[in-house]
Amino acid sequence: MEQKQIILTGDRPTGKLHVGHYVGSLKERVKLQNSGKFDEIYIMIADAQALTDNAEHPEKVRQNIIQVALDYLACGLDPDKSTIFIQSMVPELTELTFYYMNLVTVSRVQRNPTVKAEIKMRNFEASIPVGFFCYPISQAADITAFRATTVPVGEDQMPMIEQCKEIVHKFNSVYGETLTDPKIVLPDNEACLRLPGIDGKAKMSKSLGNCIYLSDEAKDIKTKVMSMYTDPNHIRVEDPGQVDGNPVFIYLDAFCKPEYFEEFLPDYNNLDELKDHYKRGGLGDVKVKKFLNNVMQAELEPIRERRKSWEKRLPDVYDILRKGSEIAEKKAAETLSDVRKAMQIDYFDNGTL
Numbered sequence: 001m002e003q004k005q006i007i008l009t010g011d012r013p014t015g016k017l018h019v020g021h022y023v024g025s026l027k028e029r030v031k032l033q034n035s036g037k038f039d040e041i042y043i044m045i046a047d048a049q050a051l052t053d054n055a056e057h058p059e060k061v062r063q064n065i066i067q068v069a070l071d072y073l074a075c076g077l078d079p080d081k082s083t084i085f086i087q088s089m090v091p092e093l094t095e096l097t098f099y100y101m102n103l104v105t106v107s108r109v110q111r112n113p114t115v116k117a118e119i120k121m122r123n124f125e126a127s128i129p130v131g132f133f134c135y136p137i138s139q140a141a142d143i144t145a146f147r148a149t150t151v152p153v154g155e156d157q158m159p160m161i162e163q164c165k166e167i168v169h170k171f172n173s174v175y176g177e178t179l180t181d182p183k184i185v186l187p188d189n190e191a192c193l194r195l196p197g198i199d200g201k202a203k204m205s206k207s208l209g210n211c212i213y214l215s216d217e218a219k220d221i222k223t224k225v226m227s228m229y230t231d232p233n234h235i236r237v238e239d240p241g242q243v244d245g246n247p248v249f250i251y252l253d254a255f256c257k258p259e260y261f262e263e264f265l266p267d268y269n270n271l272d273e274l275k276d277h278y279k280r281g282g283l284g285d286v287k288v289k290k291f292l293n294n295v296m297q298a299e300l301e302p303i304r305e306r307r308k309s310w311e312k313r314l315p316d317v318y319d320i321l322r323k324g325s326e327i328a329e330k331k332a333a334e335t336l337s338d339v340r341k342a343m344q345i346d347y348f349d350n351g352t353l
């Protein structure tokens, strides 16, 4: 039998999703969803993972579940094609995590670069919550519970998928072939891998206040784009400008489609021509930003409108999550049963001990 093609991915509900999430992962998911190449697609709102560093703020996690669900639907994730569910509503994931913990050493988790960076960012060095420390293991449970073959995520999640693969190999070698080895899918456009904040800082993040949100109104997007950090040495229009590492051009690389030139900036045929002019000098930041604003508005308007129409149907969104969580639990329970059998802890399944 051909192996089923299955997607699992997700996000922590700690805030609304922004354009970094969109180009880094959401856009790819929608593309894969609509490719018709996948038998099953699971999109998880990772509330349990969000609680690993928000244990004292459960209300924050709870409120953001619906926000993330709205962002998903706004981007074009389709509940008829993708099962959207809430992590903690699938308790099988916790049990799998507990078994996988025995296959991973403390030092291996300590070496995970994403965990390392996050511990530093949160000033957790002296007091890491054990649950937070173990979240890469729980993430391996998320992926394997659904027998995911494909995990479309942002670049920062790469170490998680590597760690998941190690757990799969270890489990299968100890207990026999049981779990499916997943493959990571990153966006192929480099600008999409790590979209900087509007302030030019390496990462878009809510705490830095440098995000453009999928739910932002047109006027807010404009204000943000017009205030974007550019090349600090490009002071007068005549000055030659730097394109590499310049957020305005990184955003254009991520969002601009060829047809936008004809529509909004017909003096240029394509992005290369625009970049060349900027590098030569004689092209002002305001002109580039106005163009970027038009591009961002064109890309984000349909998403915002779709979000607004789902906002009027919150009971339907609730139903999508409830039904999705039921479907997800069934699937995870099947895998858990295989895992218990492989581990010889399926005591009451065949009437003998």
Ligand code: TRP
Pocket: 008, 009, 010, 011, 012, 046, 049, 138, 139, 142, 143, 151, 153, 157
């Ligand atoms: N760690 C992801 C994030 O920070 C969320 C997540 C949890 C996830 N489990 C996953 C992503 C499994 C992909 C696969 O957003």
